[in-house]
Amino acid sequence: MSEPSPNWERDVLEKLALSAVQEQRRSRHWSILFKTLGFLYLFIVLFMVAGWFRSDGVSLPKAHTALVDLQGVIAADQASADSVIGSLQSAFEDGKTKGVILRINSPGGSPVQAGQIHDEIKRLRALHPRIPLYAVVDDICASGGYYVAVGADKIFVDKASIVGSIGVLMDGFGFTGTMQKLGVERRLLTAGENKGFLDPFSPLDPKQQAYAGQMLEEIHGQFIAVVREGRGKRLKETPEMFSGLVWSGEKSIQLGLADALGSVESVARDVIKAEDIVDYTQQEGLVERLAGRLGATMAKGWSPFAQAGVKLR
Structure with missing residues:
Protein backbone atom coordinates (compact mmCIF):
# COMPACT_ATOMS: atom_id res chain seq x y z
CA MET A 1 0.00 0.00 0.00
CA SER A 2 1.45 3.34 -1.11
CA GLU A 3 1.87 6.13 1.39
CA PRO A 4 -0.24 9.28 0.88
CA SER A 5 1.45 12.30 -0.65
CA PRO A 6 2.73 14.74 1.88
CA ASN A 7 0.74 17.48 0.07
CA TRP A 8 -2.52 15.57 -0.15
CA GLU A 9 -4.32 18.04 2.09
CA ARG A 10 -3.41 20.90 -0.19
CA ASP A 11 -4.49 18.87 -3.26
CA VAL A 12 -7.89 18.20 -1.69
CA LEU A 13 -8.38 21.87 -0.83
CA GLU A 14 -7.41 22.91 -4.37
CA LYS A 15 -9.94 20.47 -5.85
CA LEU A 16 -12.67 21.72 -3.52
CA ALA A 17 -11.86 25.34 -4.37
CA LEU A 18 -11.85 24.57 -8.11
CA SER A 19 -15.19 22.75 -7.80
CA ALA A 20 -16.70 25.71 -5.96
CA VAL A 21 -15.48 28.11 -8.67
CA GLN A 22 -16.96 25.91 -11.42
CA GLU A 23 -20.27 25.72 -9.58
CA GLN A 24 -20.36 29.52 -9.25
CA ARG A 25 -19.70 29.85 -12.98
CA ARG A 26 -22.52 27.46 -13.82
CA SER A 27 -24.89 29.33 -11.51
CA ARG A 28 -23.86 32.63 -13.09
CA HIS A 29 -24.49 31.23 -16.60
CA TRP A 30 -27.97 30.02 -15.63
CA SER A 31 -28.69 33.36 -13.99
CA ILE A 32 -27.70 35.21 -17.15
CA LEU A 33 -29.87 32.87 -19.27
CA PHE A 34 -32.96 33.37 -17.11
CA LYS A 35 -32.46 37.13 -16.97
CA THR A 36 -32.13 37.23 -20.76
CA LEU A 37 -35.34 35.23 -21.21
CA GLY A 38 -37.10 37.50 -18.73
CA PHE A 39 -36.02 40.65 -20.58
CA LEU A 40 -37.05 39.07 -23.90
CA TYR A 41 -40.51 38.24 -22.53
CA LEU A 42 -40.90 41.77 -21.17
CA PHE A 43 -39.78 43.18 -24.52
CA ILE A 44 -42.42 41.17 -26.41
CA VAL A 45 -45.16 42.15 -23.93
CA LEU A 46 -44.30 45.85 -24.31
CA PHE A 47 -44.41 45.55 -28.10
CA MET A 48 -47.80 43.85 -27.93
CA VAL A 49 -49.14 46.57 -25.64
CA ALA A 50 -47.80 49.18 -28.04
CA GLY A 51 -49.78 47.50 -30.82
CA TRP A 52 -46.78 46.32 -32.83
CA PHE A 53 -47.81 42.69 -32.51
CA ARG A 54 -51.07 40.82 -32.34
CA SER A 55 -51.86 38.74 -29.27
CA ASP A 56 -50.60 35.65 -31.14
CA GLY A 57 -47.24 37.29 -31.79
CA VAL A 58 -47.74 38.04 -35.49
CA SER A 59 -46.36 41.38 -36.59
CA LEU A 60 -49.06 43.64 -38.00
CA PRO A 61 -48.61 45.82 -41.07
CA LYS A 62 -49.50 49.50 -40.82
CA ALA A 63 -52.75 49.01 -42.75
CA PHE A 175 -91.16 6.04 -34.10
Missing part, protein backbone atom coordinates in the same frame (compact mmCIF):
# COMPACT_ATOMS: atom_id res chain seq x y z
CA HIS A 64 -54.29 45.63 -43.45
CA THR A 65 -57.43 43.70 -44.30
CA ALA A 66 -58.87 41.82 -41.34
CA LEU A 67 -60.17 38.32 -42.04
CA VAL A 68 -62.75 36.45 -39.96
CA ASP A 69 -63.86 32.93 -40.86
CA LEU A 70 -67.35 31.49 -40.40
CA GLN A 71 -66.95 27.82 -41.28
CA GLY A 72 -69.44 24.99 -40.81
CA VAL A 73 -72.81 24.71 -39.12
CA ILE A 74 -73.82 27.77 -37.08
CA ALA A 75 -74.46 26.39 -33.60
CA ALA A 76 -73.42 26.97 -30.01
CA ASP A 77 -71.04 23.99 -30.12
CA GLN A 78 -69.66 24.58 -33.63
CA ALA A 79 -69.44 27.94 -35.45
CA SER A 80 -70.84 29.81 -32.46
CA ALA A 81 -71.99 33.41 -32.23
CA ASP A 82 -69.59 33.99 -29.33
CA SER A 83 -66.50 33.03 -31.32
CA VAL A 84 -67.51 34.88 -34.53
CA ILE A 85 -68.59 38.01 -32.65
CA GLY A 86 -65.37 38.06 -30.61
CA SER A 87 -63.34 37.76 -33.80
CA LEU A 88 -65.25 40.58 -35.49
CA GLN A 89 -64.86 42.86 -32.48
CA SER A 90 -61.09 42.31 -32.43
CA ALA A 91 -60.90 43.06 -36.16
CA PHE A 92 -62.89 46.31 -35.95
CA GLU A 93 -61.16 47.56 -32.81
CA ASP A 94 -57.66 47.32 -34.31
CA GLY A 95 -56.63 50.80 -35.40
CA LYS A 96 -54.75 49.44 -38.43
CA THR A 97 -57.73 47.60 -39.92
CA LYS A 98 -58.73 49.19 -43.22
CA GLY A 99 -61.54 46.75 -43.99
CA VAL A 100 -63.01 43.49 -42.73
CA ILE A 101 -63.76 40.35 -44.75
CA LEU A 102 -66.13 37.76 -43.30
CA ARG A 103 -65.41 34.55 -45.20
CA ILE A 104 -68.47 32.29 -45.07
CA ASN A 105 -68.67 28.60 -45.86
CA SER A 106 -71.80 27.44 -44.04
CA PRO A 107 -75.03 25.54 -44.81
CA GLY A 108 -76.81 27.42 -42.01
CA GLY A 109 -77.84 26.39 -38.53
CA SER A 110 -79.39 28.02 -35.48
CA PRO A 111 -81.58 31.07 -36.20
CA VAL A 112 -80.65 32.45 -32.78
CA GLN A 113 -76.88 32.17 -33.32
CA ALA A 114 -77.16 33.56 -36.87
CA GLY A 115 -79.34 36.44 -35.65
CA GLN A 116 -76.87 37.37 -32.92
CA ILE A 117 -73.99 37.51 -35.42
CA HIS A 118 -76.08 39.57 -37.85
CA ASP A 119 -77.09 42.06 -35.16
CA GLU A 120 -73.48 42.48 -34.02
CA ILE A 121 -72.37 43.11 -37.60
CA LYS A 122 -74.89 45.95 -37.85
CA ARG A 123 -73.73 47.38 -34.51
CA LEU A 124 -70.05 47.27 -35.46
CA ARG A 125 -70.70 48.85 -38.87
CA ALA A 126 -72.56 51.72 -37.19
CA LEU A 127 -69.83 52.09 -34.54
CA HIS A 128 -67.02 52.08 -37.12
CA PRO A 129 -68.53 53.67 -40.25
CA ARG A 130 -65.13 54.12 -41.93
CA ILE A 131 -64.37 50.39 -41.85
CA PRO A 132 -66.32 48.43 -44.49
CA LEU A 133 -67.31 44.80 -43.98
CA TYR A 134 -67.63 42.48 -46.94
CA ALA A 135 -68.89 38.90 -46.98
CA VAL A 136 -66.97 36.54 -49.25
CA VAL A 137 -68.61 33.18 -49.98
CA ASP A 138 -66.61 30.01 -50.52
CA ASP A 139 -68.55 26.85 -51.41
CA ILE A 140 -71.87 27.56 -49.71
CA CYS A 141 -73.70 30.41 -48.01
CA ALA A 142 -77.15 29.03 -47.34
CA SER A 143 -79.94 29.76 -44.89
CA GLY A 144 -78.36 30.88 -41.59
CA GLY A 145 -75.10 31.58 -43.42
CA TYR A 146 -76.94 33.92 -45.77
CA TYR A 147 -78.81 35.45 -42.81
CA VAL A 148 -75.38 36.53 -41.53
CA ALA A 149 -74.10 37.63 -44.95
CA VAL A 150 -76.87 40.16 -45.63
CA GLY A 151 -75.54 42.27 -42.75
CA ALA A 152 -72.41 43.05 -44.80
CA ASP A 153 -71.89 46.08 -47.04
CA LYS A 154 -71.48 43.78 -50.04
CA ILE A 155 -71.52 40.05 -50.76
CA PHE A 156 -68.90 38.53 -53.08
CA VAL A 157 -69.23 34.98 -54.44
CA ASP A 158 -67.59 32.52 -56.77
CA LYS A 159 -69.62 31.79 -59.89
CA ALA A 160 -70.15 28.21 -58.63
CA SER A 161 -70.93 29.07 -54.98
CA ILE A 162 -74.28 27.89 -53.58
CA VAL A 163 -76.33 30.80 -52.24
CA GLY A 164 -79.81 31.21 -50.79
CA SER A 165 -82.09 28.68 -49.06
CA ILE A 166 -84.12 31.45 -47.44
CA GLY A 167 -86.36 29.24 -45.37
CA VAL A 168 -86.80 27.53 -42.00
CA LEU A 169 -87.22 23.89 -41.09
CA MET A 170 -87.94 21.76 -38.06
CA ASP A 171 -86.83 18.17 -38.47
CA GLY A 172 -87.21 15.04 -36.42
CA PHE A 173 -88.40 11.42 -36.51
CA GLY A 174 -91.56 9.52 -35.59
CA THR A 176 -94.77 5.13 -33.24
CA GLY A 177 -95.13 2.56 -36.05
CA THR A 178 -91.86 0.88 -35.12
CA MET A 179 -92.85 0.78 -31.46
CA GLN A 180 -96.16 -0.92 -32.32
CA LYS A 181 -94.36 -3.59 -34.33
CA LEU A 182 -91.96 -4.21 -31.46
CA GLY A 183 -94.72 -4.20 -28.87
CA VAL A 184 -93.26 -1.23 -27.03
CA GLU A 185 -95.62 0.99 -25.03
CA ARG A 186 -94.84 4.69 -24.61
CA ARG A 187 -95.47 6.02 -21.09
CA LEU A 188 -95.17 9.81 -21.07
CA LEU A 189 -96.32 11.78 -18.02
CA THR A 190 -96.52 15.58 -18.32
CA ALA A 191 -97.85 18.56 -16.41
CA GLY A 192 -99.25 20.78 -19.15
CA GLU A 193 -101.04 19.41 -22.18
CA ASN A 194 -98.32 20.55 -24.61
CA LYS A 195 -95.25 19.66 -22.53
CA GLY A 196 -94.63 16.65 -24.76
CA PHE A 197 -94.63 18.91 -27.83
CA LEU A 198 -93.63 16.90 -30.95
CA ASP A 199 -92.47 13.95 -28.88
CA PRO A 200 -91.05 11.48 -31.45
CA PHE A 201 -92.41 8.46 -29.56
CA SER A 202 -96.02 9.72 -29.47
CA PRO A 203 -98.55 10.13 -32.32
CA LEU A 204 -98.40 13.49 -34.06
CA ASP A 205 -100.96 15.88 -32.60
CA PRO A 206 -102.62 17.98 -35.37
CA LYS A 207 -102.92 20.99 -33.06
CA GLN A 208 -99.24 20.84 -32.17
CA GLN A 209 -98.34 20.38 -35.83
CA ALA A 210 -100.33 23.50 -36.73
CA TYR A 211 -98.69 25.46 -33.93
CA ALA A 212 -95.22 24.40 -35.09
CA GLY A 213 -96.08 25.48 -38.63
CA GLN A 214 -97.24 28.87 -37.36
CA MET A 215 -93.98 29.31 -35.41
CA LEU A 216 -91.89 28.40 -38.47
CA GLU A 217 -93.80 30.95 -40.55
CA GLU A 218 -93.03 33.60 -37.94
CA ILE A 219 -89.29 32.85 -37.99
CA HIS A 220 -89.39 32.69 -41.80
CA GLY A 221 -90.96 36.15 -41.84
CA GLN A 222 -88.13 37.45 -39.66
CA PHE A 223 -85.61 35.96 -42.10
CA ILE A 224 -87.31 37.57 -45.11
CA ALA A 225 -87.39 40.96 -43.36
CA VAL A 226 -83.65 40.76 -42.63
CA VAL A 227 -82.88 39.90 -46.27
CA ARG A 228 -85.02 42.74 -47.60
CA GLU A 229 -83.47 45.22 -45.19
CA GLY A 230 -79.92 44.11 -45.91
CA ARG A 231 -80.15 43.92 -49.69
CA GLY A 232 -82.57 46.81 -50.22
CA LYS A 233 -83.15 47.88 -53.81
CA ARG A 234 -80.47 45.49 -55.06
CA LEU A 235 -82.89 42.59 -54.48
CA LYS A 236 -84.87 41.45 -57.53
CA GLU A 237 -87.64 39.45 -55.88
CA THR A 238 -89.22 36.48 -57.59
CA PRO A 239 -92.01 34.15 -56.37
CA GLU A 240 -89.40 31.49 -55.57
CA MET A 241 -86.88 33.72 -53.83
CA PHE A 242 -88.07 32.95 -50.30
CA SER A 243 -89.14 29.36 -50.97
CA GLY A 244 -85.94 27.74 -49.71
CA LEU A 245 -84.35 27.25 -53.14
CA VAL A 246 -80.63 27.78 -53.70
CA TRP A 247 -78.83 29.34 -56.68
CA SER A 248 -75.36 29.40 -58.13
CA GLY A 249 -73.16 32.37 -57.30
CA GLU A 250 -73.55 33.68 -60.84
CA LYS A 251 -77.36 33.49 -60.67
CA SER A 252 -77.41 35.00 -57.18
CA ILE A 253 -75.75 38.13 -58.57
CA GLN A 254 -78.47 38.43 -61.22
CA LEU A 255 -81.13 38.13 -58.50
CA GLY A 256 -79.47 40.72 -56.29
CA LEU A 257 -78.73 38.19 -53.56
CA ALA A 258 -75.02 38.92 -54.08
CA ASP A 259 -73.10 41.81 -55.58
CA ALA A 260 -70.14 40.53 -57.60
CA LEU A 261 -67.62 37.79 -58.15
CA GLY A 262 -64.64 37.91 -55.83
CA SER A 263 -62.30 36.05 -53.49
CA VAL A 264 -60.67 37.05 -50.22
CA GLU A 265 -57.50 38.07 -52.05
CA SER A 266 -59.23 40.04 -54.80
CA VAL A 267 -61.50 41.91 -52.37
CA ALA A 268 -58.55 42.80 -50.14
CA ARG A 269 -56.48 43.94 -53.12
CA ASP A 270 -59.03 45.60 -55.40
CA VAL A 271 -61.86 46.72 -53.09
CA ILE A 272 -60.34 47.42 -49.68
CA LYS A 273 -56.96 48.36 -51.23
CA ALA A 274 -54.99 46.61 -48.49
CA GLU A 275 -53.30 43.44 -49.77
CA ASP A 276 -51.89 42.40 -46.38
CA ILE A 277 -54.42 40.04 -44.77
CA VAL A 278 -54.44 39.35 -41.03
CA ASP A 279 -56.60 36.51 -39.70
CA TYR A 280 -58.55 37.49 -36.55
CA THR A 281 -60.53 34.25 -36.32
CA GLN A 282 -60.60 33.00 -32.74
CA GLN A 283 -59.50 29.41 -32.29
CA GLU A 284 -61.35 27.72 -29.45
CA GLY A 285 -59.32 25.52 -27.15
CA LEU A 286 -60.24 21.99 -26.11
CA VAL A 287 -61.87 23.15 -22.86
CA GLU A 288 -64.07 25.70 -24.64
CA ARG A 289 -65.16 23.17 -27.27
CA LEU A 290 -66.06 20.57 -24.67
CA ALA A 291 -67.95 23.13 -22.59
CA GLY A 292 -69.90 24.32 -25.64
CA ARG A 293 -70.83 20.79 -26.65
CA LEU A 294 -71.83 19.90 -23.11
CA GLY A 295 -74.13 22.94 -22.98
CA ALA A 296 -75.68 22.11 -26.35
CA THR A 297 -76.20 18.49 -25.32
CA MET A 298 -77.91 19.52 -22.10
CA ALA A 299 -80.16 21.94 -24.01
CA LYS A 300 -81.21 19.17 -26.39
CA GLY A 301 -81.94 16.90 -23.48
CA TRP A 302 -84.28 19.40 -21.80
CA SER A 303 -85.96 21.08 -24.77
CA PRO A 304 -88.40 19.39 -27.19
CA PHE A 305 -87.81 22.32 -29.56
CA ALA A 306 -84.09 21.54 -29.65
CA GLN A 307 -84.88 17.86 -30.18
CA ALA A 308 -87.13 18.78 -33.10
CA GLY A 309 -84.34 20.94 -34.49
CA VAL A 310 -85.47 24.42 -35.60
CA LYS A 311 -82.89 25.49 -38.18
CA LEU A 312 -82.19 28.07 -40.84
CA ARG A 313 -80.95 25.31 -43.09
Whole structure:
Protein backbone atom coordinates (compact mmCIF):
# COMPACT_ATOMS: atom_id res chain seq x y z
CA MET A 1 0.00 0.00 0.00
CA SER A 2 1.45 3.34 -1.11
CA GLU A 3 1.87 6.13 1.39
CA PRO A 4 -0.24 9.28 0.88
CA SER A 5 1.45 12.30 -0.65
CA PRO A 6 2.73 14.74 1.88
CA ASN A 7 0.74 17.48 0.07
CA TRP A 8 -2.52 15.57 -0.15
CA GLU A 9 -4.32 18.04 2.09
CA ARG A 10 -3.41 20.90 -0.19
CA ASP A 11 -4.49 18.87 -3.26
CA VAL A 12 -7.89 18.20 -1.69
CA LEU A 13 -8.38 21.87 -0.83
CA GLU A 14 -7.41 22.91 -4.37
CA LYS A 15 -9.94 20.47 -5.85
CA LEU A 16 -12.67 21.72 -3.52
CA ALA A 17 -11.86 25.34 -4.37
CA LEU A 18 -11.85 24.57 -8.11
CA SER A 19 -15.19 22.75 -7.80
CA ALA A 20 -16.70 25.71 -5.96
CA VAL A 21 -15.48 28.11 -8.67
CA GLN A 22 -16.96 25.91 -11.42
CA GLU A 23 -20.27 25.72 -9.58
CA GLN A 24 -20.36 29.52 -9.25
CA ARG A 25 -19.70 29.85 -12.98
CA ARG A 26 -22.52 27.46 -13.82
CA SER A 27 -24.89 29.33 -11.51
CA ARG A 28 -23.86 32.63 -13.09
CA HIS A 29 -24.49 31.23 -16.60
CA TRP A 30 -27.97 30.02 -15.63
CA SER A 31 -28.69 33.36 -13.99
CA ILE A 32 -27.70 35.21 -17.15
CA LEU A 33 -29.87 32.87 -19.27
CA PHE A 34 -32.96 33.37 -17.11
CA LYS A 35 -32.46 37.13 -16.97
CA THR A 36 -32.13 37.23 -20.76
CA LEU A 37 -35.34 35.23 -21.21
CA GLY A 38 -37.10 37.50 -18.73
CA PHE A 39 -36.02 40.65 -20.58
CA LEU A 40 -37.05 39.07 -23.90
CA TYR A 41 -40.51 38.24 -22.53
CA LEU A 42 -40.90 41.77 -21.17
CA PHE A 43 -39.78 43.18 -24.52
CA ILE A 44 -42.42 41.17 -26.41
CA VAL A 45 -45.16 42.15 -23.93
CA LEU A 46 -44.30 45.85 -24.31
CA PHE A 47 -44.41 45.55 -28.10
CA MET A 48 -47.80 43.85 -27.93
CA VAL A 49 -49.14 46.57 -25.64
CA ALA A 50 -47.80 49.18 -28.04
CA GLY A 51 -49.78 47.50 -30.82
CA TRP A 52 -46.78 46.32 -32.83
CA PHE A 53 -47.81 42.69 -32.51
CA ARG A 54 -51.07 40.82 -32.34
CA SER A 55 -51.86 38.74 -29.27
CA ASP A 56 -50.60 35.65 -31.14
CA GLY A 57 -47.24 37.29 -31.79
CA VAL A 58 -47.74 38.04 -35.49
CA SER A 59 -46.36 41.38 -36.59
CA LEU A 60 -49.06 43.64 -38.00
CA PRO A 61 -48.61 45.82 -41.07
CA LYS A 62 -49.50 49.50 -40.82
CA ALA A 63 -52.75 49.01 -42.75
CA HIS A 64 -54.29 45.63 -43.45
CA THR A 65 -57.43 43.70 -44.30
CA ALA A 66 -58.87 41.82 -41.34
CA LEU A 67 -60.17 38.32 -42.04
CA VAL A 68 -62.75 36.45 -39.96
CA ASP A 69 -63.86 32.93 -40.86
CA LEU A 70 -67.35 31.49 -40.40
CA GLN A 71 -66.95 27.82 -41.28
CA GLY A 72 -69.44 24.99 -40.81
CA VAL A 73 -72.81 24.71 -39.12
CA ILE A 74 -73.82 27.77 -37.08
CA ALA A 75 -74.46 26.39 -33.60
CA ALA A 76 -73.42 26.97 -30.01
CA ASP A 77 -71.04 23.99 -30.12
CA GLN A 78 -69.66 24.58 -33.63
CA ALA A 79 -69.44 27.94 -35.45
CA SER A 80 -70.84 29.81 -32.46
CA ALA A 81 -71.99 33.41 -32.23
CA ASP A 82 -69.59 33.99 -29.33
CA SER A 83 -66.50 33.03 -31.32
CA VAL A 84 -67.51 34.88 -34.53
CA ILE A 85 -68.59 38.01 -32.65
CA GLY A 86 -65.37 38.06 -30.61
CA SER A 87 -63.34 37.76 -33.80
CA LEU A 88 -65.25 40.58 -35.49
CA GLN A 89 -64.86 42.86 -32.48
CA SER A 90 -61.09 42.31 -32.43
CA ALA A 91 -60.90 43.06 -36.16
CA PHE A 92 -62.89 46.31 -35.95
CA GLU A 93 -61.16 47.56 -32.81
CA ASP A 94 -57.66 47.32 -34.31
CA GLY A 95 -56.63 50.80 -35.40
CA LYS A 96 -54.75 49.44 -38.43
CA THR A 97 -57.73 47.60 -39.92
CA LYS A 98 -58.73 49.19 -43.22
CA GLY A 99 -61.54 46.75 -43.99
CA VAL A 100 -63.01 43.49 -42.73
CA ILE A 101 -63.76 40.35 -44.75
CA LEU A 102 -66.13 37.76 -43.30
CA ARG A 103 -65.41 34.55 -45.20
CA ILE A 104 -68.47 32.29 -45.07
CA ASN A 105 -68.67 28.60 -45.86
CA SER A 106 -71.80 27.44 -44.04
CA PRO A 107 -75.03 25.54 -44.81
CA GLY A 108 -76.81 27.42 -42.01
CA GLY A 109 -77.84 26.39 -38.53
CA SER A 110 -79.39 28.02 -35.48
CA PRO A 111 -81.58 31.07 -36.20
CA VAL A 112 -80.65 32.45 -32.78
CA GLN A 113 -76.88 32.17 -33.32
CA ALA A 114 -77.16 33.56 -36.87
CA GLY A 115 -79.34 36.44 -35.65
CA GLN A 116 -76.87 37.37 -32.92
CA ILE A 117 -73.99 37.51 -35.42
CA HIS A 118 -76.08 39.57 -37.85
CA ASP A 119 -77.09 42.06 -35.16
CA GLU A 120 -73.48 42.48 -34.02
CA ILE A 121 -72.37 43.11 -37.60
CA LYS A 122 -74.89 45.95 -37.85
CA ARG A 123 -73.73 47.38 -34.51
CA LEU A 124 -70.05 47.27 -35.46
CA ARG A 125 -70.70 48.85 -38.87
CA ALA A 126 -72.56 51.72 -37.19
CA LEU A 127 -69.83 52.09 -34.54
CA HIS A 128 -67.02 52.08 -37.12
CA PRO A 129 -68.53 53.67 -40.25
CA ARG A 130 -65.13 54.12 -41.93
CA ILE A 131 -64.37 50.39 -41.85
CA PRO A 132 -66.32 48.43 -44.49
CA LEU A 133 -67.31 44.80 -43.98
CA TYR A 134 -67.63 42.48 -46.94
CA ALA A 135 -68.89 38.90 -46.98
CA VAL A 136 -66.97 36.54 -49.25
CA VAL A 137 -68.61 33.18 -49.98
CA ASP A 138 -66.61 30.01 -50.52
CA ASP A 139 -68.55 26.85 -51.41
CA ILE A 140 -71.87 27.56 -49.71
CA CYS A 141 -73.70 30.41 -48.01
CA ALA A 142 -77.15 29.03 -47.34
CA SER A 143 -79.94 29.76 -44.89
CA GLY A 144 -78.36 30.88 -41.59
CA GLY A 145 -75.10 31.58 -43.42
CA TYR A 146 -76.94 33.92 -45.77
CA TYR A 147 -78.81 35.45 -42.81
CA VAL A 148 -75.38 36.53 -41.53
CA ALA A 149 -74.10 37.63 -44.95
CA VAL A 150 -76.87 40.16 -45.63
CA GLY A 151 -75.54 42.27 -42.75
CA ALA A 152 -72.41 43.05 -44.80
CA ASP A 153 -71.89 46.08 -47.04
CA LYS A 154 -71.48 43.78 -50.04
CA ILE A 155 -71.52 40.05 -50.76
CA PHE A 156 -68.90 38.53 -53.08
CA VAL A 157 -69.23 34.98 -54.44
CA ASP A 158 -67.59 32.52 -56.77
CA LYS A 159 -69.62 31.79 -59.89
CA ALA A 160 -70.15 28.21 -58.63
CA SER A 161 -70.93 29.07 -54.98
CA ILE A 162 -74.28 27.89 -53.58
CA VAL A 163 -76.33 30.80 -52.24
CA GLY A 164 -79.81 31.21 -50.79
CA SER A 165 -82.09 28.68 -49.06
CA ILE A 166 -84.12 31.45 -47.44
CA GLY A 167 -86.36 29.24 -45.37
CA VAL A 168 -86.80 27.53 -42.00
CA LEU A 169 -87.22 23.89 -41.09
CA MET A 170 -87.94 21.76 -38.06
CA ASP A 171 -86.83 18.17 -38.47
CA GLY A 172 -87.21 15.04 -36.42
CA PHE A 173 -88.40 11.42 -36.51
CA GLY A 174 -91.56 9.52 -35.59
CA PHE A 175 -91.16 6.04 -34.10
CA THR A 176 -94.77 5.13 -33.24
CA GLY A 177 -95.13 2.56 -36.05
CA THR A 178 -91.86 0.88 -35.12
CA MET A 179 -92.85 0.78 -31.46
CA GLN A 180 -96.16 -0.92 -32.32
CA LYS A 181 -94.36 -3.59 -34.33
CA LEU A 182 -91.96 -4.21 -31.46
CA GLY A 183 -94.72 -4.20 -28.87
CA VAL A 184 -93.26 -1.23 -27.03
CA GLU A 185 -95.62 0.99 -25.03
CA ARG A 186 -94.84 4.69 -24.61
CA ARG A 187 -95.47 6.02 -21.09
CA LEU A 188 -95.17 9.81 -21.07
CA LEU A 189 -96.32 11.78 -18.02
CA THR A 190 -96.52 15.58 -18.32
CA ALA A 191 -97.85 18.56 -16.41
CA GLY A 192 -99.25 20.78 -19.15
CA GLU A 193 -101.04 19.41 -22.18
CA ASN A 194 -98.32 20.55 -24.61
CA LYS A 195 -95.25 19.66 -22.53
CA GLY A 196 -94.63 16.65 -24.76
CA PHE A 197 -94.63 18.91 -27.83
CA LEU A 198 -93.63 16.90 -30.95
CA ASP A 199 -92.47 13.95 -28.88
CA PRO A 200 -91.05 11.48 -31.45
CA PHE A 201 -92.41 8.46 -29.56
CA SER A 202 -96.02 9.72 -29.47
CA PRO A 203 -98.55 10.13 -32.32
CA LEU A 204 -98.40 13.49 -34.06
CA ASP A 205 -100.96 15.88 -32.60
CA PRO A 206 -102.62 17.98 -35.37
CA LYS A 207 -102.92 20.99 -33.06
CA GLN A 208 -99.24 20.84 -32.17
CA GLN A 209 -98.34 20.38 -35.83
CA ALA A 210 -100.33 23.50 -36.73
CA TYR A 211 -98.69 25.46 -33.93
CA ALA A 212 -95.22 24.40 -35.09
CA GLY A 213 -96.08 25.48 -38.63
CA GLN A 214 -97.24 28.87 -37.36
CA MET A 215 -93.98 29.31 -35.41
CA LEU A 216 -91.89 28.40 -38.47
CA GLU A 217 -93.80 30.95 -40.55
CA GLU A 218 -93.03 33.60 -37.94
CA ILE A 219 -89.29 32.85 -37.99
CA HIS A 220 -89.39 32.69 -41.80
CA GLY A 221 -90.96 36.15 -41.84
CA GLN A 222 -88.13 37.45 -39.66
CA PHE A 223 -85.61 35.96 -42.10
CA ILE A 224 -87.31 37.57 -45.11
CA ALA A 225 -87.39 40.96 -43.36
CA VAL A 226 -83.65 40.76 -42.63
CA VAL A 227 -82.88 39.90 -46.27
CA ARG A 228 -85.02 42.74 -47.60
CA GLU A 229 -83.47 45.22 -45.19
CA GLY A 230 -79.92 44.11 -45.91
CA ARG A 231 -80.15 43.92 -49.69
CA GLY A 232 -82.57 46.81 -50.22
CA LYS A 233 -83.15 47.88 -53.81
CA ARG A 234 -80.47 45.49 -55.06
CA LEU A 235 -82.89 42.59 -54.48
CA LYS A 236 -84.87 41.45 -57.53
CA GLU A 237 -87.64 39.45 -55.88
CA THR A 238 -89.22 36.48 -57.59
CA PRO A 239 -92.01 34.15 -56.37
CA GLU A 240 -89.40 31.49 -55.57
CA MET A 241 -86.88 33.72 -53.83
CA PHE A 242 -88.07 32.95 -50.30
CA SER A 243 -89.14 29.36 -50.97
CA GLY A 244 -85.94 27.74 -49.71
CA LEU A 245 -84.35 27.25 -53.14
CA VAL A 246 -80.63 27.78 -53.70
CA TRP A 247 -78.83 29.34 -56.68
CA SER A 248 -75.36 29.40 -58.13
CA GLY A 249 -73.16 32.37 -57.30
CA GLU A 250 -73.55 33.68 -60.84
CA LYS A 251 -77.36 33.49 -60.67
CA SER A 252 -77.41 35.00 -57.18
CA ILE A 253 -75.75 38.13 -58.57
CA GLN A 254 -78.47 38.43 -61.22
CA LEU A 255 -81.13 38.13 -58.50
CA GLY A 256 -79.47 40.72 -56.29
CA LEU A 257 -78.73 38.19 -53.56
CA ALA A 258 -75.02 38.92 -54.08
CA ASP A 259 -73.10 41.81 -55.58
CA ALA A 260 -70.14 40.53 -57.60
CA LEU A 261 -67.62 37.79 -58.15
CA GLY A 262 -64.64 37.91 -55.83
CA SER A 263 -62.30 36.05 -53.49
CA VAL A 264 -60.67 37.05 -50.22
CA GLU A 265 -57.50 38.07 -52.05
CA SER A 266 -59.23 40.04 -54.80
CA VAL A 267 -61.50 41.91 -52.37
CA ALA A 268 -58.55 42.80 -50.14
CA ARG A 269 -56.48 43.94 -53.12
CA ASP A 270 -59.03 45.60 -55.40
CA VAL A 271 -61.86 46.72 -53.09
CA ILE A 272 -60.34 47.42 -49.68
CA LYS A 273 -56.96 48.36 -51.23
CA ALA A 274 -54.99 46.61 -48.49
CA GLU A 275 -53.30 43.44 -49.77
CA ASP A 276 -51.89 42.40 -46.38
CA ILE A 277 -54.42 40.04 -44.77
CA VAL A 278 -54.44 39.35 -41.03
CA ASP A 279 -56.60 36.51 -39.70
CA TYR A 280 -58.55 37.49 -36.55
CA THR A 281 -60.53 34.25 -36.32
CA GLN A 282 -60.60 33.00 -32.74
CA GLN A 283 -59.50 29.41 -32.29
CA GLU A 284 -61.35 27.72 -29.45
CA GLY A 285 -59.32 25.52 -27.15
CA LEU A 286 -60.24 21.99 -26.11
CA VAL A 287 -61.87 23.15 -22.86
CA GLU A 288 -64.07 25.70 -24.64
CA ARG A 289 -65.16 23.17 -27.27
CA LEU A 290 -66.06 20.57 -24.67
CA ALA A 291 -67.95 23.13 -22.59
CA GLY A 292 -69.90 24.32 -25.64
CA ARG A 293 -70.83 20.79 -26.65
CA LEU A 294 -71.83 19.90 -23.11
CA GLY A 295 -74.13 22.94 -22.98
CA ALA A 296 -75.68 22.11 -26.35
CA THR A 297 -76.20 18.49 -25.32
CA MET A 298 -77.91 19.52 -22.10
CA ALA A 299 -80.16 21.94 -24.01
CA LYS A 300 -81.21 19.17 -26.39
CA GLY A 301 -81.94 16.90 -23.48
CA TRP A 302 -84.28 19.40 -21.80
CA SER A 303 -85.96 21.08 -24.77
CA PRO A 304 -88.40 19.39 -27.19
CA PHE A 305 -87.81 22.32 -29.56
CA ALA A 306 -84.09 21.54 -29.65
CA GLN A 307 -84.88 17.86 -30.18
CA ALA A 308 -87.13 18.78 -33.10
CA GLY A 309 -84.34 20.94 -34.49
CA VAL A 310 -85.47 24.42 -35.60
CA LYS A 311 -82.89 25.49 -38.18
CA LEU A 312 -82.19 28.07 -40.84
CA ARG A 313 -80.95 25.31 -43.09
